Amino acid sequence: MPTKPIPRRRGHWFWGCLMEMIQDRSGFLVEKHEEHGDVFVSRALIRDLLFVRDPAVVYGINVTHWADFYKPDYIKQMWKPFLGNGLVPNDGESWKRQHKLILPGFHKKRVDAYAPTMVEFTERMLDRWREGERRDMRLELNALALEVVAATLFDIDIGKEDSKIIREAIGDVSEILVKDADNMVPRPDWWPSASNRRKKRAIAKIEDIIRRVHQDRLTSQKDRGDLFSHMVFVEDEQGRMSDEQLRDEAMTLIFAGHETTAHALVWTWYLLAKNSDKVAKMREELESAVGDRRLQVDDLPKLPYLEMVVKESLRLYPSVWAYARQAQRDLVIEGYEIKKGQTVTIGHIAMGRNPKYYDEPMEFRPERWNRDFERRLPRGAYTPFAGGPRVCLGKQFAMMEMRMILGTLVRRLEITVPDGFEPDFITELSMHPGERGMPTDVKFHHGLV
Numbered sequence: 192m193p194t195k196p197i198p199r200r201r202g203h204w205f206w207g208c209l210m211e212m213i214q215d216r217s218g219f220l221v222e223k224h225e226e227h228g229d230v231f232v233s234r235a236l237i238r239d240l241l242f243v244r245d246p247a248v249v250y251g252i253n254v255t256h257w258a259d260f261y262k263p264d265y266i267k268q269m270w271k272p273f274l275g276n277g278l279v280p281n282d283g284e285s286w287k288r289q290h291k292l293i294l295p296g297f298h299k300k301r302v303d304a305y306a307p308t309m310v311e312f313t314e315r316m317l318d319r320w321r322e323g324e325r326r327d328m329r330l331e332l333n334a335l336a337l338e339v340v341a342a343t344l345f346d347i348d349i350g351k352e353d354s355k356i357i358r359e360a361i362g363d364v365s366e367i368l369v370k371d372a373d374n375m376v377p378r379p380d381w382w383p384s385a386s387n388r389r390k391k392r393a394i395a396k397i398e399d400i401i402r403r404v405h406q407d408r409l410t411s412q413k414d415r416g417d418l419f420s421h422m423v424f425v426e427d428e429q430g431r432m433s434d435e436q437l438r439d440e441a442m443t444l445i446f447a448g449h450e451t452t453a454h455a456l457v458w459t460w461y462l463l464a465k466n467s468d469k470v471a472k473m474r475e476e477l478e479s480a481v482g483d484r485r486l487q488v489d490d491l492p493k494l495p496y497l498e499m500v501v502k503e504s505l506r507l508y509p510s511v512w513a514y515a516r517q518a519q520r521d522l523v524i525e526g527y528e529i530k531k532g533q534t535v536t537i538g539h540i541a542m543g544r545n546p547k548y549y550d551e552p553m554e555f556r557p558e559r560w561n562r563d564f565e566r567r568l569p570r571g572a573y574t575p576f577a578g579g580p581r582v583c584l585g586k587q588f589a590m591m592e593m594r595m596i597l598g599t600l601v602r603r604l605e606i607t608v609p610d611g612f613e614p615d616f617i618t619e620l621s622m623h624p625g626e627r628g629m630p631t632d633v634k635f636h637h638g639l640v
């Protein structure tokens with residue numbers, strides 16, 4: 192097959208596209224793909240970056256050639272102080288071993304067993320709320336998702352204090368890591384800058400909590416059936432995980448397991464607040480399938496519209512808005528030549544807004560996710576959780592959690608944001624609405640459900 196030329200975006204003579212990207216990362220992906228097509232290349236200082244939103248190429252990277260791509264060096268560097276060598280930045284043989292050890296902890300049966308906790312914690316949160324008060328859904332949903340992860344994956348009832356410490360620490364780390372990654376002159380970790388000190392303090396706070404739980408499991412020598420116990424006691428021919436690896440995996444799960452889901456729910460809240468007809472449709476479905484009892488995991492197959500809402504929200508406002516890979520050898524995918532060392536950014540947010548695959552892409556239309564549409568959608572055109580062997584390990588967990596929480600919220604609350612409110616779109620490690628949050632004036636729903 193003859194190779195295809197890759198269009199080049201020429202940015203600033205010195206920065207290339209770097210400054211444009213820093214100013215608005217997701218906007219850059221969406222706009223520049225519109226301008227230059229589904230595959231283009233651009234320079235950021237000395238590094239050439241390949242941007243992809245062509246489903247066949249995405250499929251080639253995620254599935255066919257997955258073993259030829261690692262996480263980019265600069266991303267590993269960024270993650271190192273925080274997630275160490277946890278599953279997200281890990282690669283090669285070490286990733287294979289860790290993946291094999293941890294995967295059984297995400298077995299469907301085990302994950303399904305977490306559903307009642309998800310509903311109970313959501314109900315408990317709503318019981319504390321009062322009519323008319325203003326709440327920030329970004330803060331509330333982050334706290335809720337963190338409580339869920341702590342209880343289900345670590346079997347700890349996280350106190351208010353620990354919860355606040357973790358959330359603030361993750362907020363600090365997230366902001367600093369992205370700034371560090373954007374920095375033209377990277378500062379080594381030992382550099383005594385204010386931001387390095389703040390980052391270290393934040394990480395140490397989470398490490399303290401992980402160490403406490405680890406010590407507790409080792410002292411009791413008891414597998415309590417949670418994922419953390421599984422990771423402490425699981426063995427292969429090389430023995431158990433080292434303490435350091437365990438710390439890295441725990442850190443990864445705390446981070447990857449709550450902020451991503453919380454922010455995905457925040458965007459779903461926003462979309463529903465602007466589309467009250469969709470909320471009515473969700474309520475109708477819940478009423479006929481569940482009646483007035485609590486939502487259970489067995490109800491989910493009877494709630495296709497709820498699932499469509501979640502899928503559509505992850506298309507339009509994906510919390511993990513992009514992910515990146517680095518080629519480990521020269522290869523050709525769908526006619527595009529990719530050189531060894533080439534960094535590739537898969538802009539899921541840009542893919543989700545590609546009019547070739549999504550009619551009127553800026554419209555929030557859960558109904559589009561009918562069977563026929565899904566059958567026609569090319570492979571690689573919808574990857575909010577990435578795909579192939581490196582697919583998100585928490586995909587089932589997150590899809591279930593989002594539906595359990597959303598289904599519970601919709602039945603008890605009016606989904607609103609204040610009149611005229613428009614959020615900011617901050618693209619850090621995940622996409623979130625920033626300091627202004629996602630306010631809502633609490634109004635309980637007194638309908639039939």
Ligand code: HEM
Pocket residue numbers: 278279290443444447448449451452455509510511514515574575576577580581582583584585586588589
């Ligand atoms: C809506 C929620 C979520 C979204 C959108 C999401 C998305 C993603 C994406 C795109 C990746 C690939 C990242 C990359 O390759 O650079 C990923 C990886 C991962 N996610 Fe999630 N995630 C979510 C929730 C969760 C949850 C709840 C957990 C854990 C309980 C989790 C654990 C992980 C892990 C461990 C990986 C690394 C997998 C590997 O490379 O082997 N995620 N996620």
